Amino acid sequence: MTPVTDPRTLTSSIDLPRHVGIIMDGNGRWASARSLPRFEGHRRGVDAVRRAVRAAGDLGIGYLSLYAFSSENWSRPPQEVDDLMGLLKRFIRIDLADLHKRNVRVRIIGSRIDLANDLNDLLNEAEVITQDNTGLTLVIAFNYGARQEIVDAVRKIALQVASGEIDPRVIDKHLIAQNLYTADIPDPDLIIRTSGEQRLSNFMMWQAAYAELVFLPLQWPEFDAAAFDEALRQYGQRERRFGGLANVPNK
Ligand code: IPE
Ligand code: IPE
Ligand code: MG
Secondary structure, three states: OOOOOOHHHHHHHOOOOOEEEEEOOOHHHHHHOOOOOHHHHHHHHHHHHHHHHHHHHHHOOOEEEEEEEEOOHHHOOHHHHHHHHHHHHHHHHHHHHHHHHOOOEEEEEOOOOOOOHHHHHHHHHHHHHHOOOOOOEEEEEEEEOHHHHHHHHHHHHHHHHHOOOOOHHHOOHHHHHHOOOOOOOOOOOEEEEOOOOOOOOOOOOOHHHHOEEEEOOOOHHHOOHHHHHHHHHHHHHOOOOOOOOOOOOOO
16 A cells, blocks of 8 residues: 555645644663664654654654643752753754755744753754745754743733723633733644643643543654655544534435
């Protein structure tokens, strides 16, 4: 059978999600199972990031969001936190030119306050250089937490209310969505998590309201185009109802 990542067969075989989010989990367990240091799992995880971005671009998916570091991941040992910061820097330094060449638009979401200046500068550079690209939008969730994102949005709105700029009666779900980090990004249709864990771990909790969730029983360093196909296949079998009724012909 031809894999669905073959763009010639894909559009006719399944309904493609516009936005796919991935909770990239299991780097540590992948390494431990091979008696390797956790760092090796994270390093190999970056290769899986490259495969995921390439597959999403080949498929013509509009938005790919990758959860790379959560606001709770600071509670890991300082060496591991440093390693993860270093790997992000290395990824941007090495891959930015190639991403740009492939028309990828890079967006970084999450809090920038606790990040080192050199990392912040690199993240800004990646966004600025690629901002006019029209291919895949690659959203990297780094130092991201959905609860903090909602807190930030509420604070922004409260300040506008306090200054008289807006009337509290106009606050609705659209205004809240417009004040999230993802204001200009559609909600994810599909969220994939590797490692077998079945939870969101503070990823896009507002935006995931109607996302289809697919949990893959492999570790993130093992993720490849075939795993992406499998998630898309499962997504294609779901019936999205958004609180309405199943797609039955009108009587
Ligand atoms: C995912 O792998 C990477 C990050 C969360 C940064 P983990 O490091 O969580 O790997 P496990 O879950 O311990 O196996
Ligand atoms: C979620 O994975 C965060 C990222 C993938 C960046 P974790 O490994 O931190 O999640 P928990 O702790 O198992 O919920
Ligand atoms: Mg984990």
